[in-house]
Amino acid sequence: xxxxxxxxxxxxxxxxxxxxxxxxxxxxxxxxxxxxxxxxxxxxxxxxxxxxxxxxxxxxxxxxxxxxxxxxxxxxxxxxxxxxxxxxxxxxxxxxxxxxxxxxxxxxxxxxxxxxxxxxxxxxxxxxxxxxxxxxxxxxxxxxxxxxxxxxxxxxxxxxxxxxxxxxxxxxxxxxxxx
Numbered sequence: 001x002x003x004x005x006x007x008x009x010x011x012x013x014x015x016x017x018x019x020x021x022x023x024x025x026x027x028x029x030x031x032x033x034x035x036x037x038x039x040x041x042x043x044x045x046x047x048x049x050x051x052x053x054x055x056x057x058x059x060x061x062x063x064x065x066x067x068x069x070x071x072x073x074x075x076x077x078x079x080x081x082x083x084x085x086x087x088x089x090x091x092x093x094x095x096x097x098x099x100x101x102x103x104x105x106x107x108x109x110x111x112x113x114x115x116x117x118x119x120x121x122x123x124x125x126x127x128x129x130x131x132x133x134x135x136x137x138x139x140x141x142x143x144x145x146x147x148x149x150x151x152x153x154x155x156x157x158x159x160x161x162x163x164x165x166x167x168x169x170x171x172x173x174x175x176x177x178x179x
Contacts, residue, residue: 001049007036011050026052027060031069031085035092040073040082068095090155101147105140112137 003011011032018028030046041049046057061083064070069092072081086092116137119130150158161168 001037001041001045003033003036003049010036024060024063026050026056027063030057030060031064034064034070034083034085035087037084040075040084042078042080042082044080046083067099088155090158094151094155097147098151101144105144105147109137109140109144112140 011029014032015025015029018031019025021028029050029052033046033049034041043054043057043061046052046061047054050057061070064083064085065072070083070085073084075082086095112133115133116130119125119133122130153161
């Protein structure tokens with residue numbers, strides 16, 4: 001598969017952004033390639049297009065499947081697995097946020113809840129230290145609950161809310177814009 005210069009630029013940049021988000025560069029590039037592809041691609045197609053090692057492609061595809069961003073599909077007359085990426089941008093970001101919450105926020109919440117219980121009985125722990133731990137727990141609990149609320153919204157509703165941005169805050173008592 002040949003990529004146009006613009007498509008190459010997109011794939012390379014997605015790889016760079018991936019590294020900033022803690023994702024392996026090749027994983028992100030493969031995701032971008034599959035997102036742009038007009039048809040399902042085999043691992044061999046990906047190796048040829050991106051010029052990366054077959055083992056790297058295999059591992060990257062497994063990672064993308066574990067994130068639920070890529071799925072296996074089959075092509076008539078070809079016994080190889082082919083891969084497609086989610087195509088809806090809203091769905092992609094919903095899945096990424098959901099997975100990050102599951103992998104990062106949920107375990108942190110569990111640990112912070114344990115710390116809150118243990119901290120209340122820890123005679124050596126300063127009250128101020130326990131209060132700061134509780135503040136983080138409270139924040140993440142609020143974030144998690146809000147995230148769950150937003151997950152239930154249809155994409156069209158979420159789009160409208162995001163377009164309103166901070167304008168909604170004007171209707172809340174005591175809300176002021178930051179300088």
